[in-house]
Amino acid sequence: MQCFSFIKTMMTLFNFLIFLCGVALLAVGIWVSVDGSSFLKIFGPLSSSAMQFVNVGYFLIAAGAVLFALGFLGCYGAQTENKCALMMFFLILLIIFIAEVAAAVVALVYTTMAEHFLTLLVVPTIKKDYGSQKDFTQVWNTTMAGLKCCGFNNYTDFEGSPYFMKNHTFPPYCCLDDGNGTATEPCTKEKADDNIVQGCFNQLLYDIRTNAVTVGAVAAGIGGLELSAMIVSMYLYCNLK
DSSP states (O other), rough: OHHHHHHHHHHHHHHHHHHHHHHHHHHHOOOOOOOHHHHHHTTTTHHHHTTTOHHHHHHHHHHHHHHHHHHHHHHHHHHHTTTTHHHHHHHHHHHHHHHHHHHHHHHHHHHHHHHHHHHHHHHHHHHHHHTTTTTHHHHHHHHHHHOOOSSSGGGGGGGTTTHHHHHHSGGGGSBTTSSSOOOOOOOOOOOHHSOOOOOHHHHHHHHHHHHHHHHHHHHHHHHHHHHHHHHHHHHHHHHHO
């Protein structure tokens, strides 16, 4: 009985933390969606390394909503000993766990396919919005400056963009000076051809692979927490009258 009470208390505390994380993610997601430029100014290049691939604001809102629901179901189910809430908590967490495993397998096995799919989504947006949409342009500029990269694939992604049509040059990040820094002179097609700067997608992949141990450890830690939460919720569910 004491063991059951201890596990129930720990389950409640754990899910209360998840609930608070959900509230925090919701708040940050709303902030990014409403005022993304101030978010970038505060957090710099790290905050923008993936913002050109997905709408981070909506992603954070969705993740926050899921954590909010999970935390509520876990706390409510443990405290009131409600088997329905505990089962819903277990099923949602199981779906998330399976989706994470599937996403990891797809990312590892089908990297080329993922790159092609993202190219179809991102490159047309660059050609349409870079140079005309302030926040979008700022995200890309911060990313290219932070990762030392150019475009999604290379400088050709900017051909036909509002920036290129107005200036008839490419962003300065697509050309390097003699000291391997960002060029201070206009980045023409000839200079961009001579200074091959890697695309941001490949650079991001390189950074992830370079830090594979850290990424793997974080992923394993998250997976372990999810498995532990599922085991504990099932234990409570099976031991409730």
